Amino acid sequence: MASEAKVGVRRYENYINGEFCASASGKYFPVIDPSTEEIIAEVPEAGEADVNRAVAAARAAFDSGAWPQTTAQERGRILFRLAERIRKEAASLAELEARNSGKPIVEAEYDIADCATCFEYYGGLATKVLGFVNPVPDNAISLSLKEPIGVAAQIIPWNYPLLMAAWKLAPAIAAGCTCVLKPAEQTPLTALVFAGFLAEAGLPPGVVNIVTGFGETAGAPLVRHPDVNKIAFTGSASVGKQIVKMAADTVKRVTLELGGKSPNIFFADADFEAAIDGALFGVFINQGEVCSAGSRILVEQSIYSKFVEAMAAKAKTIRLGAPLDRETKMGPLVSRDQYERVNSYVALGKTEAKIAAGGERPAKFAKGFYVAPTVFYDVDNSARIAQEEIFGPVAAVIPFANEADAIKIANATPYGLAAAVWSRDIFKAFRVVKALRAGIVWVNHMQPTYVEAPWGGYKQSGFGRELGPFGIDEYLETKQVHINLNEQPIGWY
Ligand code: NAP
Ligand code: MG
DSSP, X not given: OOOOOOTTOEEOOEEETTEEEOOTTOOEEEEEETTTTEEEEEEEOOOHHHHHHHHHHHHHHHHSSSGGGOOHHHHHHHHHHHHHHHHHTHHHHHHHHHHHHOOOHHHHHHHHHHHHHHHHHHHHHGGGOOOEEEOOSSSEEEEEXXXXXXXXEEEOOSSSHHHHHHHHHHHHHHHTOEEEXXXXXXXOHHHHHHHHHHTTTTOOTTSEEXXXXXXXXXXXXXXXXXXXXXXXXXXXXXXXXHHHHHHHTTTOXXXXXXXXXXXXXXXXXXXXXXXXXXXXXXXXXXXXXOTTOOOEEEEEGGGHHHHHHHHHHHXXXXXXXXXXXXXXXXXXXXXXXXXXXXXXXXXXXXHHSEEEEOOSOOTTOSSSOOOOOXXXXXXXXXXXXHHSOOOSSEEEEEEESSHHHHHHHHHOSSEESEEEEEOSOHHHHHHHHHHOOOSEEEESOOOOOOTTSOBOOEETTEESOBSHHHHHHTTEEEEEEEEEOOOSOOOOO
16 A cells, blocks of 8 residues: 655645546655755656556546537636636746756746646637538538547656646647646656646546656556547657557557757858857757757858857856746756766767867756756767757757758758747748758747747657647547438439
C-alpha cells in the first residue's frame, strides 16, 4: 500500500473519472525544484492498470452519458470558465510552474496567461466549427459533417508544462473529444492543480483524465491502447518515431510536435542592436529549453566578427538566478539529466568550434542545474552542435557568404520546425521566407507565439498543427452524409 508522504512534501494525486486517486501500485515518485535540487512534491507513478482505468473513463464519457449530448455552446462556456479560473489562480500557478520547471517567474506568468488565452480562444472556436454542403450532381443534399475523433491520448514535455497541456486539452474539449493527459515526469504539478478546476467548470467525469508517470510505463501503454483514437505528442524526435510505430498497430491518428535546430538568419542590413537582441532572445529564452530555439545563428560574413563580439558581450550580462527572483532572466535547467546532457554538448562544442561566452559552471551557485549562456562561433553546419538538438542555452554561430548560401545552410538539417530572417530589405526577406523548409518563419523577430496562428513542423519536426483553427481540426473527423431527395426506386435492376 501507499507509504506516507515525507514530512513537508506535498503529495499530489492523479485525476481519473472525476476523482483524485493514487496509482494502483500505491507508488509515488519525487518532484524536484531544479534550483535547490530539493524534493518539493511527490506524484503517483501510474502504470498500465492506471492507464487502463483512465482510458476506460474517457471511453465511457465519450460513448455515453452527458458529454456526447453537450452542445458546442456549452463546451465553449466550460472552456471560458476554465480560462477564468486560471486567471484567478494565475499567481500561484505561475509560482508552482517556476519552482517545478526552473523557469523565471516572469516567464511563468506569461505562460499561465497564455494558458488562459488558449482556453478562451477554443471556447470561442467551439461554436465556429463548420461543415460543408457538397455540390454533388444529383437530386440530393451532400454534407460534410465534423465530429469529434474520440478518446485522445496527450503526451507532453517539461519545458512549458501547463501551456503544453492547454494547447492539447482546449481544442480537444472544444471538439467534444475526451482525453487522457500524461504530463512529463519532471513537471507534473500544475496539470494536477488544474485538474481540480475541471468539475467546477462543468466538465463531466471522465472527459479529462490526468495520469503522472514515466514514458515507458505510462506513456507507451497509453499509446498502444486500442480504445484510444488519437495521439497528440510533443517531445523529442526519437520518442516521436517510437510513437508512430506503436500507433500503427491500431491505426491511430497521430500528431507530432517534435524538436528542431532552427536557423536565425542575420543579413548585414538588419538593424544591428535589434539583431543582437533577437539572437539572444531566440536562443536563450526559457534557458534555451524551447523546441523552436534559434540555436543556429547564421550571420552574413561582412558583420560576422562584430556580431559574435557583441552577442558574446551581451550574453555574459544575462542574469542567472533563482526562478522566483523577479530580476532573474535565466533559471536552472529542468533536471540533472538535462544539465548533464547540455554540459556534454558544451564539452563537445569545445572540440568542434571556438567559444565566445559560457563554457564554465556559473560560480555563484552551490546548488541547482545552472548553465551559463554559451556562444560557440566558427561552427561548421555539419558539426554535431549544429545538427543535434541540445535543448539548453547553447548557441552555434555560423557565417554565411550570401543569400543562397544562407538558405542552403538553413535548410541543411533533418528538422524543420522554425526559422527567422532579419533584414530591412522586404524582397530579400520574403525570398528567404519562401525558400525555408520550416513550419514557422519569423521576420525581424523570433519566438512570438499566438494561439490564433498555427504551430508545427516540416520534415522530422513532426506533422499536424496545433493552435488556431488548425488545432481543432486535428481533433475532428469528417463524416460524409448523402440525403437522397428522389422518392422513386433507383430503377437499376
Ligand atoms: P521526451 O523524452 O520525448 O518526452 C516527451 C514525453 O513523452 C514525456 O511525457 C515522456 O515521458 C514521454 N515519453 C517518453 N518515452 C515514451 C514512450 N516510449 N512512449 C510514450 N511516451 C513516452 O522529450 P522531453 O525530454 O520531455 O522534452 C524535450 C523535447 O521535446 C525536445 O526534443 C523538444 O524539442 C521537444 N519539444 C517540442 C515542442 C514542439 O512544439 N515541437 C515543444 C516542446 C518540446 P517522461 O516524462 O517519463 O520522459
Ligand atoms: Mg523524457
